[in-house]
Amino acid sequence: MERIAFDIAHLLAGGLVLVSFMLLYQDRLYAVLNVFALHAFILALSVAWQAHIHDAPHLYVTAAIALSFKAIVIPVVLHKIIQRLGIHREIETVVGVGLTMLVGMGLVALSMVVMLRVTAEADPLAREDLAFALSVVLLGLLMMIMRRNAVSQVVGFMSLENGLVLASTGAKGMPLVVEISVAFSILIAFIVIGIFLFRIRERFDTVDVHVLDRFRGDRQ
Secondary structure, eight states, X not given: OHHHHHHHHHHHHHHHHHHHHHHHHOOBHHHHHHHHHHHHHHHHXXXXXXXXXXXXXXXXXXXXXXXXXXXXXXXXXXHHHHHHHTOOSBOOBSSOHHHHHHHHHHHHHHHHHHHHHHTTTSOHHHXXXXXHHHHHHHHHHHHHHHBOXXXXXXXXXXXXXXXXXXXXXXXXXOOHHHHHHHHHHHHHHHHHHHHHHHHHHHHHSOOBHHHHHHHHHXXX
């Protein structure tokens, strides 16, 4: 029975890595937001399962926060933001999708090798979940680097934060007060980023960071 519980935990954590690759593959903003909602939903399932197998009731609150804010509220608000900005189009990338996916696979392999060696003496469930969590964090960073659109970079940042939550729950959870403070900090940052995006759009008529770099160079 314990083995089945571990297998389900690994399945959910591995599913989060898979959905991170799906985020890297998407080239339209609406698709990115829909996949991020799935990313947050799987995170909520993973955290809830960790709460069950570790008998940690406070993690159910973390799962509820991930489900309500990240899987529902944030994607809905971002949908409204891109409608308001009028940027329903393909996302420009720094390099091709194929090369991005290859780099992503390399980062996952690196995460597995490094984390499994560093945590050789740790609990088997924790060390494997930490390896998956590091993969999600690195894939989130990769998305932020490879995308030129500011909205998709925000999504990459939030997927990175999902990896940090997975890491904390895999290590049997942070104190509840820390989890709540992190969740509200992310929510406040999201609101500020939304206001910032509106200001960029009003001033420069674009949220493409590559275009903004060119504009800065023209002004100089």
